[in-house]
């Protein structure tokens with residue numbers, strides 16, 4: 001759980017904690033009371049987190065700074081969704097616990113069910129049934145999200161159902177939440193979250209996510225710079241805003257395929273041209289060079305992201321680490337340094353590749369290294385060199401160095417785990433290339 005989600009979950013629990021208990025004050029606290037409290041709390045957590053997941057799915061650029069990038073917003077969206085479904089399952093299990101409790105302690109202490117009149121009572125029964133079915137669909141969605149071998153495109157199509165599942169669960173929660181809660185802080189919080197989550201769901205279903213950030217462009221150049229990597233240069237219309245080096249965009253080359261996120265691997269310039277370095281990592285990106293045509297229209301949504309080049313500080317060292325195609329944001333940073341007014345820095349770039357002799361970026365990095373004052377470069381070729389580990393980074397003063405990382409998740413995990421051992425106290429900034 002991220003610190004943000006822990007704080008969010010705690011806030012919901014706090015608001016719930018100050019609402020009146022379902023158990024009468026003078027009555028003993030039985031398993032029945034525990035069941036009712038657990039039912040209410042898990043339900044509140046689930047709908048609050050699911051509302052949050054919906055809000056974050058709208059790519060809210062106004063929150064990018066607070067979350068430190070759209071990739072982190074997506075990470076929080078994903079984890080909020082997983083937690084929401086876990087709490088929904090817990091909620092359903094607690095609901096089912098009435099028979100075992102009856103067997104254990106009988107009906108004594110059972111709290112009276114809330115009843116409403118006429119239409120509302122019918123709505124409550126309907127909401128219960130709908131909620132149960134929505135939970136089954138949400139569990140299936142969670143399973144295919146976690147099962148990474150499930151094809152991404154099929155997953156993406158099914159994932160588009162989530163706003164409908166959300167609206168169903170929001171109806172369930174709004175109709176079945178204890179009446180007393182609506183006049184309490186917890187009711188206000190849930191009302192705000194459900195309203196925002198509903199607006200977000202409608203926005204998503206209407207296909208409006210990122211609409212104001214979509215720009216039309218054309219492919220100006222396509223080059224297979226290696227058997228695995230395609231370099232694509234696109235020119236954009238005058239509406240494209242200048243991006244910051246290190247940002248990414250959702251690129252649609254073919255409407256049937258839909259948008260894929262790629263880092264903009266060059267710095268912004270007056271000619272509004274964007275370079276993408278695309279590695280064949282899956283069904284669509286493999287052999288892409290053969291499928292793209294010069295002059296072909298492209299739709300580019302963005303720019304997004306906050307993986308920006310830090311300002312140089314005399315008291316702190318900067319360690320930049322790129323693994324494989326994770327070099328792309330650093331290419332943009334270097335382009336900015338080579339062609340911009342400020343071409344001095346105090347940074348060490350580690351570039352981890354499988355074979356430095358065949359890698360298309362090594363000569364470019366070496367050229368940039370010659371031109372940028374204060375940039376050190378280490379190319380670590382896994383076919384001959386010792387793999388990068390935290391001990392190698394200890395040559396920098398670990399107490400006064402910060403790391404910027406873009407590359408495989410496994411390498412990031414290892415470095416993060418090992419850096420404590422070398423007394424590393426600086427920050428670890430990471431751009432994630434994974435959204436699912």
Ligand SMILES: Cc1cc2nc3c(=O)[nH]c(=O)nc-3n(C[C@H](O)[C@H](O)[C@H](O)COP(=O)(O)OP(=O)(O)OC[C@H]3O[C@@H](n4cnc5c(N)ncnc54)[C@H](O)[C@@H]3O)c2cc1C
Pocket residue numbers: 071151152153248258259260261262263264277278279280281282283284285286325328432433434435436
């Ligand atoms: C912020 C960001 C920046 C990226 N920058 C680059 C880059 O500069 N160069 C580069 O080569 N790769 C980059 N990637 C990775 C790139 O998006 C995927 O490799 C590519 O989308 C794979 O598509 P595929 O259909 O070939 O693969 P598939 O086999 O369909 O999927 C492989 C994996 O790629 C991811 N993926 C696939 N399609 C999408 C999509 N439409 N939206 C989000 N994720 C998707 C999923 O995690 C999936 O599991 C970046 C990813 C992110 C999140």
